[in-house]
Amino acid sequence: MTPHIEAGKGDYADTVLLPGDPQRAEWMAQTFLEASRCVNRRRGALGFTGLFRGKPVSIQATGIGVSSFLIYAHELLDFYGVRTLIRTGTCGSLSAEAKLRSLVISQSARPENTESGRVFGLYVADVGPDPALLARALSKAAALGIDHHAGLTACTDIFYHPEARARYADARALGALAVDMETSALYRISAHFGARALSLLTVVDNLLTGEQTDYSERQALFTDMSRLALEVATEGR
Ligand SMILES: O=P(O)(O)O[C@H]1O[C@H](CO)[C@@H](O)[C@H]1O
Numbered sequence: 467m468t469p470h471i472e473a474g475k476g477d478y479a480d481t482v483l484l485p486g487d488p489q490r491a492e493w494m495a496q497t498f499l500e501a502s503r504c505v506n507r508r509r510g511a512l513g514f515t516g517l518f519r520g521k522p523v524s525i526q527a528t529g530i531g532v533s534s535f536l537i538y539a540h541e542l543l544d545f546y547g548v549r550t551l552i553r554t555g556t557c558g559s560l561s562a563e564a565k566l567r568s569l570v571i572s573q574s575a576r577p578e579n580t581e582s583g584r585v586f587g588l589y590v591a592d593v594g595p596d597p598a599l600l601a602r603a604l605s606k607a608a609a610l611g612i613d614h615h616a617g618l619t620a621c622t623d624i625f626y627h628p629e630a631r632a633r634y635a636d637a638r639a640l641g642a643l644a645v646d647m648e649t650s651a652l653y654r655i656s657a658h659f660g661a662r663a664l665s666l667l668t669v670v671d672n673l674l675t676g677e678q679t680d681y682s683e684r685q686a687l688f689t690d691m692s693r694l695a696l697e698v699a700t701e702g703r
Pocket residue numbers: 485486487529530531554555556557625646647648
């Protein structure tokens with residue numbers, strides 16, 4: 467076990483899907499995994515291991531923001547020896563393409579010059595998803611008919627920011643499709659540990675128009691993203 471995870475060594479599969487929300491972790495495990503068992507309840511950050519089409523896979527909630535995310539990612543990579551991390555997150559749209567309820571596949575992630583932006587100087591710079599995972603996700607998303615866009619995403623430390631959407635002007639000028647609060651951390655720490663990573667994000671609100679989904683409809687919104695993540699995670703294994 468680690469300070470934040472009570473699971474024993476060997477309780478996680480080589481590949482772990484990472485939603486921020488523990489309720490999403492539980493829903494994904496109940497909906498998609500066979501023989502699923504809960505391996506972590508500490509602090510309510512639920513973790514599960516089970517089988518998808520007969521292949522082992524885990525799902526671990528990471529909480530909100532880079533600080534929380536880096537704790538779970540670090541302990542999974544360092545202590546549990548996990549080799550592949552696939553985020554199944556949510557994001558806010560910054561673009562006309564990333565429509566509400568559609569999927570964004572992060573091809574690169576740009577941190578703001580906030581605390582995590584400074585911390586990232588300690589990690590490998592300018593890293594993105596594993597190219598093979600990305601290619602697999604793009605072809606499977608097309609084959610499954612999933613409404614998706616791939617491109618740059620922004621990553622912020624601050625959900626409720628006094629400057630509101632104006633603070634994303636730079637990221638939007640660079641073509642950022644959407645913003646979340648963990649993807650830069652995922653790509654940096656995975657590169658640091660020589661592991662593979664990919665971030666899939668469902669658009670739950672739009673920072674340009676103010677449109678929002680309701681939390682009660684959200685689990686149903688995650689079917690496409692979850693299936694895609696599980697197929698990408700288990701193909702060829
Ligand atoms: O829904 P999750 O995966 O937590 O992701 C997004 O939602 C949270 C903010 O509401 C942040 O963690 C952000 O990245």
